[in-house]
Amino acid sequence: MYLHGTSAINGQGHLTIGGCDVTELAKQYGTPLYIVDEALVRQRAREYVEAFKASGLKFQVAYASKAFSVMAMCAIAEQEGLSLDVVSDGELYTALKAGFPAQRIHFHGNNKTPDEILMALDAQIGCFVVDNFDELALLNALAGDKGLKVNVLLRITPGVEAHTHEYISTGQQDSKFGFDVENGAAFRAVREANELPNMELLGVHSHIGSQIFEVDGFEVAASKVAQFSLRVRDELNITFPVINLGGGFGIRYVEGDTPLPVATYVKAITDAIKDNFGAASYPIPEIWVEPGRSIVGDAGTTLYTIGTSKDIPGVRKYISVDGGMTDNPRPALYESKYEAVVANRAAAAAEETVTVAGKCCESGDKLIVDCVLAKPQTGDLLAVLCTGAYNYSMASNYNRIRRPSVVFVKDGLSDLVVKRESLDDVVGNDILPARMKKASAVQ
Known part of the structure; x- marks a missing residue:
């Protein structure tokens, strides 16, 4: 695995960025999470x-x-x-x-x-x-x-x-x-x-x-x-x-x-x-x-939590994360390539080839095809590297998925610079006309 900038692996085998353990960042800010070095x-x-x-x-x-x-x-x-x-x-x-x-x-x-x-x-x-x-x-x-x-x-x-x-x-x-x-x-x-x-x-x-x-x-x-x-x-x-x-x-x-x-x-x-x-x-x-x-570009990392998996014998194994093309549309748009690491077991040997899928209702929502990882498990944290450019800036609310928060890390400190969208943010600009409220009530 190629580590950029201040990224390192600590004594617990966790990925750190800017002196911050990403497992602790996940606890504090949730996932998906954009982390900027x-x-x-x-x-x-x-x-x-x-x-x-x-x-x-x-x-x-x-x-x-x-x-x-x-x-x-x-x-x-x-x-x-x-x-x-x-x-x-x-x-x-x-x-x-x-x-x-x-x-x-x-x-x-x-x-x-x-x-x-x-x-x-x-x-x-x-x-x-x-x-x-x-x-x-x-x-x-x-x-x-x-x-x-x-x-x-x-x-x-x-x-x-x-x-x-x-x-x-x-x-x-x-x-x-x-x-x-x-x-x-x-x-x-x-x-x-x-x-x-x-x-x-x-x-x-x-x-x-x-x-x-x-x-x-x-x-x-x-x-x-x-x-x-x-x-x-x-x-x-x-x-x-x-x-x-x-x-x-x-x-x-x-x-x-x-x-x-x-x-x-x-x-x-x-x-x-x-x-x-x-x-x-x-x-x-x-x-x-x-x-x-x-x-x-290489100062950014997106942190996800791994959820479900699907193994198709003789074809491929999918693992799904709690984000996808809503926070990184580049693979779907340009077939862009990325590397990743299981962040909470970053020191473990990469031994299993999987395809990292997003949670959007699109067959093309694949973040990395044929990614070799330490055997991923539900609940693991997946860090996709070099996502600092054209990821947050191109993020969307497709499927009404909330856009992630952004943190800057430096010298062991983390600062929230963009709040995670709430469900109220997602519907914040919606207007339900009175006539529709009335029709809904009648039904």
Whole structure:
């Protein structure tokens, strides 16, 4: 078993995280339970900041809050000197309620509503990442109504797509995001944005993929963004002070995943920027990036209680837990892979292959297929590792299952940062019309 961060096995054979015995956490907070290793989150954030400082370039590291957005996480991002990337009024509101500095907030999204834009304008956030021509016109008009001039980046699609060990350099025009470079939309967007009176064009944004284990894609993207920037300078006399190269840095979920150290990714990006812009006598721009998964992903663990089992001779054995696709939809959506350990017998040898099923009324609700565990028993605690990113943030109330609580652990202490939903929370927004109450009474 590969242990991340501060995870360890104590003398009782129990999994510990942040110096906290997870069996005690289960007693105190119940299961399912999201556990976040605060020290590891802070370590990952500092790795980015320190790597960029070593480059000598101006930079911003913006935590991509879509990976995991709660007020406590926003507070840590602020304390560690990060900026914040939001994509909705909910993420923006969470950041503002946590006291995050608005000037360090960047607002993304391909369909920002007028109300969301107005909320961001009123908060005086630091930057809008504009995704399309409709938004360009709307943002300019709404900013003008308020007598504001706003900072903008234009999201462009430079023709690079990267995932895990592969990247391809091609048109990539079929995307819901951004202005395409190849068909001329990106160049036209720069020209139009520069002419709009209520916008300050900072530069362009590029995001090439997710869970990337190599630097090649980032180097090619930096080259293509530089080529585009040079054309803009030569033909429009516009120089970009900021280039945002997005996120997508990978983490280790299972054996065989081989992410690079943060410093390796950052050095490749900053070297590519220096080489491509420096060779053209272009002022080296400030570099922004947006890591999300790579800051919180391996810091998260979801703790379940094992319930029933079903052994189908010659086929497979199922064990069921008290959560599932409601707290982790990624296996059902993407066939994502995870590792797990029987947390109350973490030192025991893994000897039985089982499939971990959730409790939702869906055949596809399987958290891990063919997982090798210490022989699991009813009442055991199962810890699924590396669930810090896109688990809580994508959780749902399917089957009216309550969403779990979230605790941060550090130095032997645990803090509840999100309460477990109650049954009253589940029906809290329901309204039963009077006529239906009357009909029910008659029946």
